[in-house]
Amino acid sequence: MELEMRLRKSYGPFRLDADFCVKGERIGIFGESGSGKSTLIGMLAGLVEPDDGTICLDGETLYSRSGGVHIPAERRRIAMVFQQPSLFPHLSVRNNLLYGYRRCSPQHRRVAFEPLVQVLKLEELLDRGVNNLSGGEQQRVAIGRAVLASPRLLIMDEPLSALDDDLKFQIIPYLTGVCGRFGIPFLFISHSLLEMRLMADTVLMFDKGLLVEQGSPDELARRRMGHSPSGYINLFRLGRPVGNNGLHTFAWGDRLLLISAAPKSEAGLYELSSRDIILFKQHPEAISARNLLRGRVVSTFESSGKTGVELACGDDRLIAEVVHEAAVELDIRTGVELFAAVKASSFRPLG
Amino acid sequence: MELEMRLRKSYGPFRLDADFCVKGERIGIFGESGSGKSTLIGMLAGLVEPDDGTICLDGETLYSRSGGVHIPAERRRIAMVFQQPSLFPHLSVRNNLLYGYRRCSPQHRRVAFEPLVQVLKLEELLDRGVNNLSGGEQQRVAIGRAVLASPRLLIMDEPLSALDDDLKFQIIPYLTGVCGRFGIPFLFISHSLLEMRLMADTVLMFDKGLLVEQGSPDELARRRMGHSPSGYINLFRLGRPVGNNGLHTFAWGDRLLLISAAPKSEAGLYELSSRDIILFKQHPEAISARNLLRGRVVSTFESSGKTGVELACGDDRLIAEVVHEAAVELDIRTGVELFAAVKASSFRPLG
Amino acid sequence: MSIFSPTDLDAIGLSTKVALVATLVSLPFGFVMAYVMTFRRFRGKVLLEVAVNLPLTLPPVVIGYLLLLLLGKNGWLGHLLDQAGIRIIFTWQAAVVASAVVGFPLLVRSIRIGMESIDQRLIHASRTLGARWYDTLFTVIVPLSLQGILAGSSLMFARSLGEFGATIIVAGNIPGVTQTIPLAIFDYVNSPDGERMALALCMTAIVLSLLVLFLHEHFGRKLARRD
Amino acid sequence: MSIFSPTDLDAIGLSTKVALVATLVSLPFGFVMAYVMTFRRFRGKVLLEVAVNLPLTLPPVVIGYLLLLLLGKNGWLGHLLDQAGIRIIFTWQAAVVASAVVGFPLLVRSIRIGMESIDQRLIHASRTLGARWYDTLFTVIVPLSLQGILAGSSLMFARSLGEFGATIIVAGNIPGVTQTIPLAIFDYVNSPDGERMALALCMTAIVLSLLVLFLHEHFGRKLARRD
Amino acid sequence: DINLSAAASLKEVLNDLGEGYTRTHAGVNVLRNFGGSGALAKQIENGAPADIFISAGQDWLDYLVGKKLIDKASIGILARNVLVFVGDGRVKVNGMQDLPKLKRIAIGSPKSVPAGEYAMQAMEHAFLTPDIARKLVMAKDVRACLMYAERGEVDGAFVYKTDTRLVKRARTMFTVPQGLYSPISYPMGLTPAGAQKKDAVVFYRYLQSAPARKVLARYGFILGKE
Numbered sequence A, B: 001m002e003l004e005m006r007l008r009k010s011y012g013p014f015r016l017d018a019d020f021c022v023k024g025e026r027i028g029i030f031g032e033s034g035s036g037k038s039t040l041i042g043m044l045a046g047l048v049e050p051d052d053g054t055i056c057l058d059g060e061t062l063y064s065r066s067g068g069v070h071i072p073a074e075r076r077r078i079a080m081v082f083q084q085p086s087l088f089p090h091l092s093v094r095n096n097l098l099y100g101y102r103r104c105s106p107q108h109r110r111v112a113f114e115p116l117v118q119v120l121k122l123e124e125l126l127d128r129g130v131n132n133l134s135g136g137e138q139q140r141v142a143i144g145r146a147v148l149a150s151p152r153l154l155i156m157d158e159p160l161s162a163l164d165d166d167l168k169f170q171i172i173p174y175l176t177g178v179c180g181r182f183g184i185p186f187l188f189i190s191h192s193l194l195e196m197r198l199m200a201d202t203v204l205m206f207d208k209g210l211l212v213e214q215g216s217p218d219e220l221a222r223r224r225m226g227h228s229p230s231g232y233i234n235l236f237r238l239g240r241p242v243g244n245n246g247l248h249t250f251a252w253g254d255r256l257l258l259i260s261a262a263p264k265s266e267a268g269l270y271e272l273s274s275r276d277i278i279l280f281k282q283h284p285e286a287i288s289a290r291n292l293l294r295g296r297v298v299s300t301f302e303s304s305g306k307t308g309v310e311l312a313c314g315d316d317r318l319i320a321e322v323v324h325e326a327a328v329e330l331d332i333r334t335g336v337e338l339f340a341a342v343k344a345s346s347f348r349p350l351g
Numbered sequence C, D: 001m002s003i004f005s006p007t008d009l010d011a012i013g014l015s016t017k018v019a020l021v022a023t024l025v026s027l028p029f030g031f032v033m034a035y036v037m038t039f040r041r042f043r044g045k046v047l048l049e050v051a052v053n054l055p056l057t058l059p060p061v062v063i064g065y066l067l068l069l070l071l072g073k074n075g076w077l078g079h080l081l082d083q084a085g086i087r088i089i090f091t092w093q094a095a096v097v098a099s100a101v102v103g104f105p106l107l108v109r110s111i112r113i114g115m116e117s118i119d120q121r122l123i124h125a126s127r128t129l130g131a132r133w134y135d136t137l138f139t140v141i142v143p144l145s146l147q148g149i150l151a152g153s154s155l156m157f158a159r160s161l162g163e164f165g166a167t168i169i170v171a172g173n174i175p176g177v178t179q180t181i182p183l184a185i186f187d188y189v190n191s192p193d194g195e196r197m198a199l200a201l202c203m204t205a206i207v208l209s210l211l212v213l214f215l216h217e218h219f220g221r222k223l224a225r226r227d
Numbered sequence E: 001d002i003n004l005s006a007a008a009s010l011k012e013v014l015n016d017l018g019e020g021y022t023r024t025h026a027g028v029n030v031l032r033n034f035g036g037s038g039a040l041a042k043q044i045e046n047g048a049p050a051d052i053f054i055s056a057g058q059d060w061l062d063y064l065v066g067k068k069l070i071d072k073a074s075i076g077i078l079a080r081n082v083l084v085f086v087g088d089g090r091v092k093v094n095g096m097q098d099l100p101k102l103k104r105i106a107i108g109s110p111k112s113v114p115a116g117e118y119a120m121q122a123m124e125h126a127f128l129t130p131d132i133a134r135k136l137v138m139a140k141d142v143r144a145c146l147m148y149a150e151r152g153e154v155d156g157a158f159v160y161k162t163d164t165r166l167v168k169r170a171r172t173m174f175t176v177p178q179g180l181y182s183p184i185s186y187p188m189g190l191t192p193a194g195a196q197k198k199d200a201v202v203f204y205r206y207l208q209s210a211p212a213r214k215v216l217a218r219y220g221f222i223l224g225k226e
Ligand SMILES: Nc1ncnc2c1ncn2[C@@H]1O[C@H](COP(=O)(O)OP(=O)(O)OP(=O)(O)O)[C@@H](O)[C@H]1O
Pocket: A011, A012, A014, A031, A032, A033, A034, A035, A036, A037, A038, A039, A040, A083, B132, B133, B134, B135, B136, B137, B162, D227
């Protein structure tokens, strides 16, 4: 998907000035409360009329003030999960879910009803109305409704905010999976850098109505490493475990990783925060950390007063984070060899 | 505050069966989507009529079916932040905020308007209506409205879900501060163990309408340590930094802690996850971690296949988490001396 | 019900028919008008609004005269209909027209109040899910303004049962043909000894509207937001 | 406006006064009735509902007669008032009563439709913030049903302007004293050469209700949800 | 003030008489209330202020007399009227016998409008009823009959002679023979309250005086003997 938005929209003192072009199937929008995220996607979906500008999606102009183009929302095939659930109060859960599905022409229908309902744990609610659902239940129905419309772009405004972690991490792989399998690009808003890292390829960061950063969540994460409470997230795709004696053993390049949490799927996707890596100059003896990886520093970078250390471990890369003082003391610079200690419990299974 | 709830409430197949007594000023409720949390607090606030049972708050019976007691919601002085903002659409932000304030008799009024508005970053919105506020703005108004009612109990249903981390961690210390200072006990629902740890003294955990665990978030956290992605959270109250050369230096008992993040208030409250601690049998040389603390194991415990290690460092306690294998290898048992390495960046400032 | 004469029974039947037909016929127009007034912006909206509300402001007799001018032999619509071999004046259809015109503003207003409280976000949601405007109309707006539609219909039905002034002018007061309950009552109260019968007919009208009210409450409850 | 005779001007003034007073006097009652119907559950609710809607179902003439029976010197209310030295029949107050009774169901229904769409959660919110029921009533329910109240008031005002059947019975048709616009129109259409004047009076009524409509739209927009 | 309650068909002439009277009797105000005779009678019965009641038929006066609300001694007749048949002249109608040629005929609703009742009497006595019944359009009052005729909605209508004074398009086809229906009169009386009121009694007498009769005649009323 290629999305180009050059838009202006004012609400009293608030001024949104978007001017970007972004490519990718999984786009995240990040920004503090009131920075204009919902307004931006409202314009993309065709629900909010911009003051001026253009919107192009995959080469098709959806809106152009000067060109007099304004494709109405219902013909954009952009489904939306709103910040408030906004379910149809007169319809059952089932009919809410099927609302967009039924309106999608059969050749575009790609998402099946049953499996989605299972992932969203909505089986038992199908014949209920939506007005007395719990907050999380409502949010799940809203997600399902939008996904079942098999849109050409799925927009989600904080879709996971009312969900507990377990459910959230069950829904995320499903969402990314379905969207990936059926080629539904998505664009979502979240306040969680973790969700961003898990779901987005590209992140747009807004502040006070302006795009302040654009890049891969990796870049964003590197830049925000020092600032964010979870540092930089290293991602590992480890496949099937090669052994299991209390801990799960995985091949990672020519090394082995020992991980305590079981993988959630065959993909064996794990994350590791840069903060959870401790670097040693020499091999430490008798350490509680189960993984000790030798690596060579290939680059260092600065972020909010922290030093990011990119280590090459075979063909793979690992980013660790240390404070300046430590960087100086350990004499960390490109080319140096270091040991990285990682606890087996620091790896978090994602999907 | 002492709260006793012995209640039954059914909604079709869903059955809530609460039977507990809890003491404390800061109570958290935890549980997956649809487990009956909102229903429970609805009954406490007097908005949902139980099928049967009693509710006692500080010795006063608020509801008793057999006793024929049913104090109406408006006389319970229990303010509520709802899961959906539910702001008054016809009032300005200011008048929404002041709605409960004005209805609170002056001798009960304890919370001041101005500082609250500042913490919630609502200064510029005061004279706007509430219908076009962003999601996070609405949630902040809802929090402010409830707090300003100076209630005798404040109930919050996922009050921080729509807020970005920065704002969240600014609001939390304020909320706990105000409630602590003015003796307003609160009870809140959250899906975040971190928020629980930061805000609650006691946590009630619900599953499918039943109370399955009750205890301090510490106990809960120990028990859920292995399960939770952030492990067990160690809390540090460090006061003012005693030095600063690149890193902030704090006295902790008779030791020094080096921390990269600046304290957020004079209290110097920091958290440290059990996962961020690496244990060594011997003193490791040249390590990137800035803090190396020697301690004696005073206890160990099991949680979801992990071993929790409680270390005594002088008079203070530190809980680290290792996998079994490591526990065996390092020969961790009560009485043994170990080194705990903690990175300066692993400490997160709270308030 | 032996107290009623055959022409009274005719009146009761006719009134029911007229009120029913007037309500049913007006419904789609009333709905469209309410929709237009609520969701569209255009010039001359106020004029349209005034036109719709006219039958409320003007005394029914005047409405009757105006309708006569319009539908009569020499009226432009009446003339057209005449050429098509249709005569409206002095038939029960005229009573329907009179009732419809007089009750229309009530219908429109009720539906509008209901429509105005529909959450805009639901309309947005349906649009992003691919519903064209007519689709949104039938699957979101109609169901969510059903309360207003029902309320409006029962108002209109009741109003039609009581419609007198305009009806008597355009339909005449022909027993067994165009005499509705109010016209029959009018005849009875104008005879010195007709009071009892007038009262009996009033009761009948009340019972009829009671029925409609029950239906309304019944459906209203059924069709209200699902749980 | 030299085309109008002094009694016509009286009629215009009187009509305005009657419609205004009828609307204002009915408002609190209409609101309370709507509130009770919407938020309370009790036995005999349907009976009350029927009673409120009666004036709609019955032809205005009948209402007029019933009011005459109630307020006349032999009626129980009229008797009481008589002893207090108050006579209502054939005064402009009688016209107010007639208009109020006939317009009441419209007012109640409009307010109800508005009230029924109030989000229950807002009422809950106000209660948890310490508002007693009357407080919630005035600070939440009234403002949020303002659209319905306004719509109902303007419906009622318009209906009052057009009220004829009941008024002519209880207030009489006395030029300069109880002759409202519809009664004056009635007189004019009953004179062979009165058509022009009847039309002029109709226009006046239309203009009056136009004014109310504008006021309604104006306030409606102002009082609608704040931005 | 004098409260006068009178049948609606007397509106113009009574306005004329009332205004004339007020001009010559400064300080006396005649409040005129026009309506259907039945409505007026019921109003008086329920305490509406009225000094003089003029009915369009005998029965409503009798009704009030029966309730002792009319001073029996004062009862008189204001004027009489005759029934005529008006039409637009497209079909030639010269008398009752021609009525079956017409398609639609307007009459006042016989139960509530006296003129309608007289018309029915006339048709009955002319042996027309059975086949003509289907052609009758019952109107609210005589004015409505006249209007239907004027606008061509009906082929003809039975109306009072006094009503035809200002018709434009329609014209009088024939006068219904007096023998076919009972005499049309406007009986009147003073209410007990009116009988006590000097001004009312004086005005009541004026209504029966020669100048008043002249005005009545001008409006087309028929005047019986004194
Ligand atoms: N219709 C509107 N009228 C006036 N102001 C508006 C309107 N919509 C949004 N705003 C304002 O514009 C700003 C941006 O709003 P927006 O909803 O886009 O924020 P957001 O980034 O989605 O925030 P959040 O994370 O809190 O949902 C806010 O300050 C908001 O109050």
